[in-house]
Amino acid sequence: MVTEFKDTNYWALILGGSSGLGLASARKLAKHGMNIIIVHRDRKAELPDIEEAFEDIIKNSDVQLESFNIDATNAEKREGIISEILKILGPEGKIRSLVHSIAKGNLKPMNGDEATLENLDFQITIDAMAISLYDWTKDIFKHGIFAKDARIISFTSEGNKKVWQGYAAVSAAKVALEAITRSIALEFAPYGIRANCIQAGVTVTKSFQMIPGNETLRVHALKHNPFKRLTVPNDVANVVYLLSKDEAGWITGTIIPVNGGEHLK
Numbered sequence: 001m002v003t004e005f006k007d008t009n010y011w012a013l014i015l016g017g018s019s020g021l022g023l024a025s026a027r028k029l030a031k032h033g034m035n036i037i038i039v040h041r042d043r044k045a046e047l048p049d050i051e052e053a054f055e056d057i058i059k060n061s062d063v064q065l066e067s068f069n070i071d072a073t074n075a076e077k078r079e080g081i082i083s084e085i086l087k088i089l090g091p092e093g094k095i096r097s098l099v100h101s102i103a104k105g106n107l108k109p110m111n112g113d114e115a116t117l118e119n120l121d122f123q124i125t126i127d128a129m130a131i132s133l134y135d136w137t138k139d140i141f142k143h144g145i146f147a148k149d150a151r152i153i154s155f156t157s158e159g160n161k162k163v164w165q166g167y168a169a170v171s172a173a174k175v176a177l178e179a180i181t182r183s184i185a186l187e188f189a190p191y192g193i194r195a196n197c198i199q200a201g202v203t204v205t206k207s208f209q210m211i212p213g214n215e216t217l218r219v220h221a222l223k224h225n226p227f228k229r230l231t232v233p234n235d236v237a238n239v240v241y242l243l244s245k246d247e248a249g250w251i252t253g254t255i256i257p258v259n260g261g262e263h264l265k
Contacts, residue, residue: 004245006033006063010096010147011089012244013037015072015136018050020205021155022101024233025240029097030061032241037088038067039081041104064088072102073128075135082139094147095140097244100154100177103207104128105170117169125169130176137184141191151244152195154181155236156255158263160199166212178255185253194252198239201231201259224265231259 012029016022018040026036036057042050047069058065066088070077089095105125108117133154140146159167160174178197185195202221208214221230239258242248257263
């Protein structure tokens with residue numbers, strides 16, 4: 001296997017990297033020699049399995065991996081994490097890839113007999129799943145730790161256009177995430193930063209399984225996918241890796257479907 005990132009002092013900072021697309025991206029980038037920093041927020045009971053996954057990455061990839069079980073969306077805590085990251089990177093290390101995989105949103109209907117969406121639910125969801133990308137980008141840039149050819153990668157979904165019951169707040173966040181990504185691509189281009197969104201197909205992750213009616217979404221995706229299978233986290237991680245390579249330097253400001261053609265029908 002080609003380990004083109006080995007000995008480059010490149011790091012991937014993955015926000016929300018303890019499971020799903022974030023963890024798969026960490027595994028893939030580490031296999032190609034990139035050092036990894038993961039910021040995640042998980043319950044104490046889940047930590048043994050998560051730490052085992054992190055140890056497996058270190059064992060099989062010969063890279064450095066550091067992790068923080070801290071809320072990445074908290075401004076004060078973000079400053080503390082970045083201070084620690086500065087120590088980890090030292091004078092030579094740089095963030096080559098910032099991968100935003102935060103899934104913190106409210107999945108409530110707009111009306112019905114049960115609890116419904118409030119204004120605050122939209123605010124919390126959009127802040128966590130969209131605005132936090134800008135917050136992290138701005139602070140990393142301010143501290144001068146982006147590589148000169150950095151890549152910012154985030155995850156959107158078909159919910160950016162399609163309407164799913166109970167998905168309104170997350171849908172609004174995905175639209176905002178895409179708009180913020182395009183603006184980052186434009187305004188940070190003079191500093192060598194590229195920014196893109198990956199629109200993954202239906203992928204059975206922990207966060208997907210929390211969506212109301214997710215089984216219906218699975219059936220629909222299988223029916224319409226030309227390859228007759230669902231997207232898996234490794235499919236998405238492969239594209240995170242491709243976007244992190246030198247050869248992807250002319251790709252920025254885009255929304256890239258990674259779904260085996262699921263969007264075609």
